[in-house]
Amino acid sequence: MNTPHLGYVVALTGGIAAGKSAVSKRFEALGIHVYDADIAAREVIAPGSDGLRAVVDHFGTGVLDAQRQLDRAAMRQRVFGNDEERRALEAIIHPRVRAWLHDRAVADRGPYCLLAIPLLAENVAHYRWVDRVLVVDAPEVVQLDRLLRRDGIDEALARRMIERQASRADRLKLADDVIENHGDEAELDGAVGRLHRQYLALALAKR
Numbered sequence: 001m002n003t004p005h006l007g008y009v010v011a012l013t014g015g016i017a018a019g020k021s022a023v024s025k026r027f028e029a030l031g032i033h034v035y036d037a038d039i040a041a042r043e044v045i046a047p048g049s050d051g052l053r054a055v056v057d058h059f060g061t062g063v064l065d066a067q068r069q070l071d072r073a074a075m076r077q078r079v080f081g082n083d084e085e086r087r088a089l090e091a092i093i094h095p096r097v098r099a100w101l102h103d104r105a106v107a108d109r110g111p112y113c114l115l116a117i118p119l120l121a122e123n124v125a126h127y128r129w130v131d132r133v134l135v136v137d138a139p140e141v142v143q144l145d146r147l148l149r150r151d152g153i154d155e156a157l158a159r160r161m162i163e164r165q166a167s168r169a170d171r172l173k174l175a176d177d178v179i180e181n182h183g184d185e186a187e188l189d190g191a192v193g194r195l196h197r198q199y200l201a202l203a204l205a206k207r
Contacts, residue, residue, distance in 0.1 A: 006129065010112060015137075016147065020136050023188060032113065035100075035113060035114070035115050037115070037117045040100040052070060111204075121171045132202070133176050134178075137179065139168075177198075
């Protein structure tokens with residue numbers, strides 16, 4: 001999927017509540033564009049999209065709300081605990097998300113760009129075209145504490161949410177760079193600044 005027009009691309013990933021958003025905001029403050037797979041996942045099934053038509057073709061109109069938008073609560077109920085249905089939904093959404101991210105990386109005119117991809121470890125084979133992988137890492141005990149405070153959920157659910165993702169070890173295997181985010185958020189400033197300078201140099205060398 002390589003293209004001569006593709007600039008320098010860094011994939012940003014990390015476990016739930018590891019601090020990806022805090023890192024993304026700091027790169028954005030430095031003028032770097034961050035394209036988010038979660039935003040892509042909403043846009044590719046927006047009303048009128050071929051993605052939403054494909055969802056309805058497979059699952060039926062019962063997954064739409066009164067505004068003819070995807071009823072996310074109904075869809076979650078439909079696929080939760082049903083691996084076949086979950087895979088069917090992913091087969092519709094994931095390729096479109098990848099295309100959305102690739103299109104924006106190609107169109108980006110900054111010195112480099114970031115793609116925020118929470119499920120990179122689960123789909124890494126489809127992202128061979130990125131130049132570098134940055135993992136935001138936090139111990140599971142820290143993730144758990146942040147999830148409990150952030151979402152107001154019980155510990156059993158928080159643990160299930162963590163366990164459903166790729167393991168911390170699997171994510172770290174992919175990493176070219178790691179930001180350890182287990183303390184004060186202000187400590188991220190220095191790490192992001194150092195990586196920004198590094199990525200500027202790498203992007204320049206790629207041209």
